[in-house]
Amino acid sequence: MVTEYKVVAWNRERFGRVPEKYVFSEFISDHGLRIIAYIDASKSDHSGFGRGMRWPVYSMSEIAAVIRSKERTAKSEVAKLRDLGLIETTKTFAGNRYILTGAKIIGDTYRGRENLKDNRYARLTIDTITFDVSSTALRLWMILDRIRGTRAYAHVSQQELASYLGCSPRTVARHMKVLREKGLVSVRHEHTGNGFGLNHYKPVLVEDTLLRQAYRVVTTWLREVAGKRMRWVEWRNAHPAEFGELITAACNAIERRGYESVRGAVYYTLYDTRCTDPMKLLNVLKL
16 A cells, blocks of 8 residues: 655645746747746636636736846836736736736747647646746746656657757756756656667656655665664554654755755764664754
């Protein structure tokens, strides 16, 4: 029996849907695409209460923080989206209210991408949208997501990705390296019969990345504390609630302090002290 452990620190229901036609649009900038994703992830549907859709209100400094740029740049990006008819804004006391119109852009070539559908979207959680990567890297993530479709991996060359991203293959490789280092893309290398290799890319949500990292931290601890080989697995199966608590605490610690810091603290504690209580990991993660 496999137990599914949920991280309670995040709200996975907060996600943004970006039409794939927007993802490949030649008119929407990388910053603009990120703003659209953020607005969509921030809206809330109150139609069940007879109030309709509630759209978010943001100051320009908040928008600038999302796209990781200056307020002047954020203001310019918002103006471009407004000119394209993709968003509407109304002033409020706390800032501007942002509304997505869902408009189509006339004359868009979608950077050569064919067979795009109106009902297909790139789906991103709010934590993925606001993660510490550039807007161009985030667009690359969305492109991989739409090329992958319902498959596990996106089968695509970096030359093709360069045409969709509007840059050189070297720039694609640079952004791909960032996504891989951050854990937002996993790569599978496949050898072909002619001696060449192909890379297949799988975009990963921030929450899933943190969950994998947390699992490594917790299992490393349990292998040393509860016993190597299969003893730690027996402990996990016998204590599913406690194991889930350790996973959640590790995720929160990694989000707060970073993976390398948490992993270093665990290794230091393991080799500096002799511990036999698996739940002592909670104290390590709180430091």
